[in-house]
Amino acid sequence: MVSVRLENLVKRFGKVTAVDHISLAIKNGEFVVLLGPSGCGKTTTLRLISGLELPDEGRIYFDDSDVTYLPPKERNISMVFQSYAVWPHMTVYDNIAFPMRIKKVPEDEIKRKVKWAAELLRIGELLDRYPHQLSGGQKQRVAVARAIVVEPAVLLMDEPLSNLDALLRMLMRSEIKKLQRRLKVTTIYVTHDQVEAMVMADRVAVMNKGRIMQIGTTEEIYNKPANLFVAGFIGSPRMNFFEASVSDTILDTGYFKMKLPEEMKQVLEGYETVIVGIRPEDIHPVERGIPPGVKPIELEGRVDFIEPLGSDTIIHLKIGEILLLVKVPGSYIVEMGRKLKVALDFNKLHIFDKKTEKAIL
Amino acid sequence: MKMYKGEALKMILTYALASIIVAWILVPLGLIFISAFAVPKEYYNIHKLIPLAFTTENVYTLLFVLKAWKSTLNSLIVAGLTIAISFALGLPTGYSLARFMFKGKDTFKLLIIGLRMFPVIVLAIPFTVIYLKIGLADTLIGVALAHTAMSLPFVVLITSSLFSGIPVDYEEAGMVFGLSRFEAFFRITLPLALPGLAAAAIFVFIMSWNEVFIASVLVLVNRTLPADILVSALNAPDPLKFAAGFIMVLPAMIFVFFARKYLIQVWGITIR
Ligand SMILES: Nc1ncnc2c1ncn2[C@@H]1O[C@H](COP(=O)(O)OP(=O)(O)OP(=O)(O)O)[C@@H](O)[C@H]1O
Numbered sequence: 001m002v003s004v005r006l007e008n009l010v011k012r013f014g015k016v017t018a019v020d021h022i023s024l025a026i027k028n029g030e031f032v033v034l035l036g037p038s039g040c041g042k043t044t045t046l047r048l049i050s051g052l053e054l055p056d057e058g059r060i061y062f063d064d065s066d067v068t069y070l071p072p073k074e075r076n077i078s079m080v081f082q083s084y085a086v087w088p089h090m091t092v093y094d095n096i097a098f099p100m101r102i103k104k105v106p107e108d109e110i111k112r113k114v115k116w117a118a119e120l121l122r123i124g125e126l127l128d129r130y131p132h133q134l135s136g137g138q139k140q141r142v143a144v145a146r147a148i149v150v151e152p153a154v155l156l157m158d159e160p161l162s163n164l165d166a167l168l169r170m171l172m173r174s175e176i177k178k179l180q181r182r183l184k185v186t187t188i189y190v191t192h193d194q195v196e197a198m199v200m201a202d203r204v205a206v207m208n209k210g211r212i213m214q215i216g217t218t219e220e221i222y223n224k225p226a227n228l229f230v231a232g233f234i235g236s237p238r239m240n241f242f243e244a245s246v247s248d249t250i251l252d253t254g255y256f257k258m259k260l261p262e263e264m265k266q267v268l269e270g271y272e273t274v275i276v277g278i279r280p281e282d283i284h285p286v287e288r289g290i291p292p293g294v295k296p297i298e299l300e301g302r303v304d305f306i307e308p309l310g311s312d313t314i315i316h317l318k319i320g321e322i323l324l325l326v327k328v329p330g331s332y333i334v335e336m337g338r339k340l341k342v343a344l345d346f347n348k349l350h351i352f353d354k355k356t357e358k359a360i361l
Numbered sequence: 362m363k364m365y366k367g368e369a370l371k372m373i374l375t376y377a378l379a380s381i382i383v384a385w386i387l388v389p390l391g392l393i394f395i396s397a398f399a400v401p402k403e404y405y406n407i408h409k410l411i412p413l414a415f416t417t418e419n420v421y422t423l424l425f426v427l428k429a430w431k432s433t434l435n436s437l438i439v440a441g442l443t444i445a446i447s448f449a450l451g452l453p454t455g456y457s458l459a460r461f462m463f464k465g466k467d468t469f470k471l472l473i474i475g476l477r478m479f480p481v482i483v484l485a486i487p488f489t490v491i492y493l494k495i496g497l498a499d500t501l502i503g504v505a506l507a508h509t510a511m512s513l514p515f516v517v518l519i520t521s522s523l524f525s526g527i528p529v530d531y532e533e534a535g536m537v538f539g540l541s542r543f544e545a546f547f548r549i550t551l552p553l554a555l556p557g558l559a560a561a562a563i564f565v566f567i568m569s570w571n572e573v574f575i576a577s578v579l580v581l582v583n584r585t586l587p588a589d590i591l592v593s594a595l596n597a598p599d600p601l602k603f604a605a606g607f608i609m610v611l612p613a614m615i616f617v618f619f620a621r622k623y624l625i626q627v628w629g630i631t632i633r
């Protein structure tokens with residue numbers, strides 16, 4: 001169990017910079033999730049930490065020792081590969097046992113642990129099979145079992161649940177999280193499923209194009225996105241964005257104006273054009289009654305389209321050329337084409353600088 | 362099952378063609394086998410198309426009277442040495458070509474294929490000259506080295522495509538879980554490549570076993586089987602020639618029989 005510190009890591013593949021000056025400090029026993037779109041450098045970051053890839057620049061520390069150029073086997077890590085990498089010439093049992101055999105664990109203890117891990121991951125009946133007799137999801141669970149039995153100092157998992165059905169995924173999610181709590185093993189977990197990230201992580205690092213865009217708790221990432229990318233990437237349906245020009249405390253979109261409280265004057269000083277963001281659940285139809293605590297900014301638009309999702313309904317509201325998604329409970333009925341007054345919650349409003357895409361508010 | 366006329370015709374043609382090809386290979390082989398074990402009198406009886414009385418005497422005479430067992434042994438030694446040397450050199454080369462990027466990799470590959478274009482005859486004379494100088498002439502290791510020169514490009518290319526066919530992830534998983542690169546190779550990649558490697562080894566064996574030109578030029582006393590047969594069989598009666606043919610063909614037949622699955626695998630990979 002160690003802390004992991006990445007300092008200014010850079011990894012290039014020819015012209016592609018897969019990892020671009022990443023710095024990250026992970027506490028002993030912490031569960032950090034790397035979350036980001038495909039190709040943003042998550043796997044490469046894990047491979048740098050594992051030692052399978054060497055960085056072009058930067059350093060990696062486990063506690064205080066520099067492991068940047070240490071071969072993988074000296075790092076006391078284990079890893080779930082995105083491709084599973086379950087050895088085809090060994091049975092499931094031998095696959096899970098092999099890492100322990102390398103470490104000269106006594107055979108009866110190996111037996112006990114394989115059994116334990118197989119039960120945890122619900123692959124107990126598959127122990128005698130060879131990988132080519134398994135489904136993708138089963139192989140994936142073998143890979144997870146193999147990684148958790150060795151009690152590593154750092155556990156690296158690259159989308160370990162990507163191939164499981166929804167129910168099994170939820171089950172495994174909680175099993176892995178409980179196990180991690182109990183073993184207190186420092187864990188770096190890669191996923192592009194934001195729900196998985198938010199549920200499991202102590203802290204989430206949102207990545208894009210080889211960089212970390214923001215790192216923080218689920219709550220921070222969701223409620224205080226540091227930039228446009230994070231704001232747009234987290235949350236479903238996506239946050240509403242529209243451009244507005246600033247004059248004093250008035251935001252003018254060209255289709256409607258929003259008057260902000262006086263104290264915003266200083267905050268907006270010096271900006272000409274900003275991007276305003278508001279989540280669909282922070283917009284409330286006025287006729288339903290405005291919930292307490294909401295500081296309303298009222299607007300009127302036309303209902304353009306309705307997506308009933310059962311428990312929720314997404315209303316597409318058109319104000320001029322601007323489209324706002326509004327999330328309301330499924331019980332609320334509204335007809336297409338009619339006018340609708342809504343209140344944006346100023347407390348939940350996000351404002352980003354158009355040039356730097358950084359959050360102003 | 363109903364078939365359309367065109368399809369039936371196609372089937373018949375396919376089978377006919379296959380039969381011709383099979384006959385092309387099997388008839389000479391059959392003739393060799395029959396003649397090798399024919400009683401000489403039967404064989405020379407012009408009234409009999411196919412000999413009907415059989416004996417092992419021809420093979421016995423060839424092996425023990427004409428001492429062909431010695432050259433058979435030599436052939437085995439040379440083939441063994443050839444396999445050992447060409448794999449000791451070719452396997453690491455093939456592995457590096459499969460796993461690492463380096464400058465001039467493609468040129469290097471092309472060069473290796475280029476080596477295959479040299480006719481053996483062109484190599485034989487320089488070999489002899491060099492061998493005479495360094496004292497390798499008339500030794501089995503000398504022949505083995507010459508055969509290595511022939512088989513090495515093949516071994517490099519085959520092993521490189523074998524290793525490229527095994528995802529690097531398996532090895533990396535081994536390294537993450539506590540193996541060094543070497544150990545990961547020996548405990549994970551090698552077992553996975555073994556069938557293909559075995560097939561490649563058999564190919565090298567057959568190549569060396571059948572090679573007659575270099576073996577005749579480089580060696581006078583310790584001849585390998587084909588070189589020996591070339592000399593002794595020229596003056597021997599026909600049944601002995603066929604017995605020699607039989608001994609030559611036998612190991613190849615046995616090997617191919619046991620390795621036919623892997624052979625297809627190896628070629629499948631190289632063609633890709
Ligand atoms: N061995 C390599 N050679 C060349 N380019 C590579 C290599 N590995 C990764 N890349 C590139 O580096 C970038 C980051 O890749 P990486 O595999 O880390 O992404 P990822 O975040 O894991 O994506 P995904 O979610 O699809 O798995 C990509 O643009 C990829 O094409």
Ligand SMILES: [Mg+2]
Binds near residue numbers: 042043082
């Ligand atoms: Mg990846």
